[in-house]
Every structure is written in structure tokens, then in C-alpha cells.
Amino acid sequence: MTTRSRLQSAALALILLGFTGCIGIQVRHGVHDADAYFDRAEREIARLERHREDRPCRVHSLHLLAHDRREGELVRISVPLWMAELAMDIGADADRHHDFDLEERYDVDWRALRDLDRFGPGLLVALASDHDRVLIWLE
Numbered sequence: 001m002t003t004r005s006r007l008q009s010a011a012l013a014l015i016l017l018g019f020t021g022c023i024g025i026q027v028r029h030g031v032h033d034a035d036a037y038f039d040r041a042e043r044e045i046a047r048l049e050r051h052r053e054d055r056p057c058r059v060h061s062l063h064l065l066a067h068d069r070r071e072g073e074l075v076r077i078s079v080p081l082w083m084a085e086l087a088m089d090i091g092a093d094a095d096r097h098h099d100f101d102l103e104e105r106y107d108v109d110w111r112a113l114r115d116l117d118r119f120g121p122g123l124l125v126a127l128a129s130d131h132d133r134v135l136i137w138l139e
Helices: 003-018 035-054 081-097 102-106
Strands: 024-028 061-068 073-080 122-128 132-138
Touching: 035 061, 035 122, 035 132, 061 081, 073 081
Parallel strands: none
Antiparallel strands: 024 073, 061 073, 061 132, 122 132
């Protein structure tokens, strides 16, 4: 690991430790029916999207709601947008300088994920399978 990589990792760790009060993380175990959680999140997303049409709004946070039906685990994360973008920048930089090949392995274009603010408040990603369900939205 190069000195630059170590400094970036240390800076990220310090930032995350310093701003842990800004991050909301909830993990619930034993949740086998998460429909009520997703219904509430979808109502909030719809409200955000209605208000976006009325007047332009700045995005200030990224939210994730994920449910693993097999494990009965529900995870909700809220992060300030600047912190999410910083993490993506560091991830893209690490991928460029190391042989992680995240873009190729996971078919992720880091450049397309920059400046999330341009999408405005509302739904960013919705995924569902037989075993998992994920919502990612901007507020």
C-alpha cells in the first residue's frame, strides 16, 4: 500500500469517526415481513418526488433500506450526501490505483454516480428478488 493510499484511508477513517453523529444506521433482526417499512419509505419517496415537481430542491442525504428475507435482517442507513460522494470518490480512486476492477466485476461506472445532487430528491434505485429487497433514495 502506498503512502498516498494510507493517507486517504486514514483521512476517511478520521472523517467517519468525526462525523458518526451524521450517519444513521439501524439494523433489525428477526424481521421476516418488511412490507410496512418499505411502504413507509415508498410514501416518503413519493412525497419527495411530488415536492420536486413543485419547486427545485437541493439534495442533502442518501438513504438506503435493505431487507434480507432469508436472514430476517432489515438495514436502514442515512448518510449526508457529501459523505456518500466522498466515499464514492475514494472508492473510484482506489479502484484506479489498485487491481480491484470493481467497475468491470460489478459493472459499475463510478463517473455516472458522481454529482448525485443532479437527480434531485426521490428514488434512485429499487431492487427486488425472491430473497432481497433494496431501496435507495435521495432527500
